[in-house]
């Protein structure tokens with residue numbers, strides 16, 4: 001288990017395009033596991049390679065709904081359907097949230113952590129999270145497409 005350093009808004013690596021992964025090997029699996037640990041440490045719902053300084057097309061998502069975290073390599077949205085208005089944040093923008101319009105449903109093709117092809121049809125929050133994380137791989141940040149003027153800073157609650 002290793003917590004990696006999160007890159008924050010203003011770090012130019014967040015604007016770069018990530019490279020496809022050629023082979024899902026132990027190094028990639030270790031990276032994915034570290035990303036899960038890092039996401040959990042900061043109570044995030046998702047994390048993409050560039051956010052830990054690695055320009056590879058890898059993402060992890062955990063909706064804390066009892067399912068295992070998703071670990072996806074070279075994910076690609078092949079279909080998007082409908083619209084939903086959502087409130088969105090990002091671990092690279094601590095305590096900041098904005099309104100967005102996201103697809104209601106997406107179909108994603110990717111490789112899993114074993115290198116097997118998977119196809120995911122996702123709705124609602126999972127569709128939102130997949131859209132958000134996959135955009136990170138092309139240097140796109142949620143503030144690029146937010147409803148203008150809706151970015152808010154929300155003071156974190158003090159921990160006891």
Ligand code: NI
Pocket residue numbers: 089090091092132133136
């Ligand atoms: Ni993000």
